[in-house]
Amino acid sequence: MGEAGYLHGSCLCGGIRYRAALPVAYASHCYCTMCQKQHGAAAGSYANVASAGFVIEQGAALVTEYASSDEGRRGFCSVCGSTLFWRSTEAEDRIAITLGTLEPAYTGPVDHELHLDTKPVWLPVK
Ligand SMILES: [Zn+2]
Ligand SMILES: [Zn+2]
Secondary structure, three states: OOHHHEEEEEOOOOOOEEEEEOOOOEEEEEOOHHHHHHHOOOOEEEEEEEHHHEEEEEOHHHEEEEEOOOOEEEEEEOOOOOEEEEEEOOOOOEEEEEHHHEOOOOOOOOOEEEOHHHOOOOOOOO
């Protein structure tokens, strides 16, 4: 998955490009209300990887980080708004990169669902 053991990603406007070294520890859909607000969607979807292997290859100056709580910071593109990553201030060795920004598309399993108590009732298609 990914050449040379990396995942690659970019934002919607293409100004930011990043890579993240494999392996993915786990991938998740997070239904917490902060992820819903930031993504404007039912969930934030992430691959959890080692922060040591995460590199912004292009457009680092465009990355803005928002501290959404004492525990977490959310990185996004200041031009197009694409959400790029979530990082914990308590576990700085890990970073959660957003599945929707990966190119090519993520093909690994998503094996966790987080904050099911706030999973939107409108999510299932009827
Ligand atoms: Zn962008
Ligand atoms: Zn969340």
